[in-house]
Amino acid sequence: xxxxxxxxxxxxxxxxxxxxxxxxxxxxxxxxxxxxxxxxxxxxxxxxxxxxxxxxxxxxxxxxxxxxxxxxxxxxxxxxxxxxxxxxxxxxxxxxxxxxxxxxxxxxxxxxxxxxxxxxxxxxxxxxxxxxxxxxxxxxxxxxxxxxxxxxxxxxxxxxxxxxxx
Numbered sequence: 001x002x003x004x005x006x007x008x009x010x011x012x013x014x015x016x017x018x019x020x021x022x023x024x025x026x027x028x029x030x031x032x033x034x035x036x037x038x039x040x041x042x043x044x045x046x047x048x049x050x051x052x053x054x055x056x057x058x059x060x061x062x063x064x065x066x067x068x069x070x071x072x073x074x075x076x077x078x079x080x081x082x083x084x085x086x087x088x089x090x091x092x093x094x095x096x097x098x099x100x101x102x103x104x105x106x107x108x109x110x111x112x113x114x115x116x117x118x119x120x121x122x123x124x125x126x127x128x129x130x131x132x133x134x135x136x137x138x139x140x141x142x143x144x145x146x147x148x149x150x151x152x153x154x155x156x157x158x159x160x161x162x163x164x165x166x
Contacts, residue, residue, distance in 0.1 A: 011139070014054045021048025052131070059138050064131045071127035078120020085113035118159035125155035 024044025028037045049068075056065035088109050132148030135141070 011055060011058060014051045014058065017047050017051030017054065021045060021051055055135065059134075061134060061138075064134050067127045067131035067134075071124045071131070074120050074127065075124040078117055078124070081120070082113050082117040085109055085116060114162050115159075118155075118162060121155040121158055122152070125152035128152070 021044045024040050024047060026044070028039070028041030028044060030037070049072075052068045053065055056062060056068075086109070129148035129152045132144045132151070135144040136148070
């Protein structure tokens, strides 16, 4: 994209939507009123999704929204799989499983569930980096490049910290 076209595209509203969406998601969890916090927490991601969609349309690049949707789906599936796999381990605790086989099976399920969660976080970081790198190409704002790398490296480090904790 040449500089002339890049300067003619106004992405101020999209930046505000994405920023407010991220802030709303975080701020909603800190509010004193649970109902209002829930609305803010749900409104935040919606504003972020609208901002990303508008970025994609304004910059006429479908890869932005496609990579965002893939990253979103990957993390949702990863959290659901983690929850389902962890449920078996938690159920064995409540059922009073004391044999070595039950404890070993529980440990294996814990490891598999954490690995699935870590893998989904790394894939989320990878696809997030892809759409943030596209933002960098259009805006030449280094923040997008650094945030994308930070999300990817953070996902990888999350797995390393999980292994060190066990």
